[in-house]
């Protein structure tokens with residue numbers, strides 16, 4: 051369900067049933083002359099819309115305003131809208147603090163932008179991941195007081211951590227395409243992989259005739275197809291199905 055459309059009784063039911071709460075994250079960035087600037091966020095939105103047809107989800111309003119960077123093109127008349135990670139951090143921290151206050155304990159960010167080496171991270175996802183950690187620490191200190199971790203009640207922390215019952219699992223970040231998916235599907239910027247993905251999800255956001263030879267990263271897009279894009283969608287769905295599956299949930303903590 052779209053969060054902004056939910057009634058309070060539906061929100062309470064979703065909290066009690068530990069529905070995954072998903073925030074699509076991306077950027078507005080120049081993706082060649084042939085594709086919409088929202089591609090990265092649109093890819094996540096499209097896949098999450100499909101996932102929601104098969105499992106219960108709370109879908110937060112997507113966040114498009116990530117740190118796109120001007121690495122690809124300068125913004126003037128090209129459309130890239132870059133917001134520094136320093137500005138994202140306090141926003142994301144406040145938003146996560148708010149979600150924890152509401153009662154959500156099963157929050158997932160799904161991002162598609164510069165995620166080819168997700169373990170190392172890039173400014174947008176690092177800002178959201180750091181904000182999530184900081185929000186959880188602040189929440190726990192406020193709720194349980196300082197020394198919460200050293201308390202005898204936490205003696206089985208390391209066992210719980212491996213089992214998933216750990217407050218730091220309350221907010222998780224996932225790339226749309228994992229390292230395994232990238233082995234089976236072309237990962238690029240505005241090339242064959244991204245253009246096909248967009249054709250499968252939002253065909254109105256691609257004009258294939260406008261693919262130019264002048265930009266190296268977009269050249270491969272001439273071979274893009276909806277069929278290839280559907281394979282990418284399936285790979286993303288397979289990974290998110292597992293990452294958000296009920297069996298993967300941290301049980302509600304006792305306090």
Ligand SMILES: [Zn+2]
Pocket residue numbers: 081089090162163238239240244
């Ligand atoms: Zn992209």
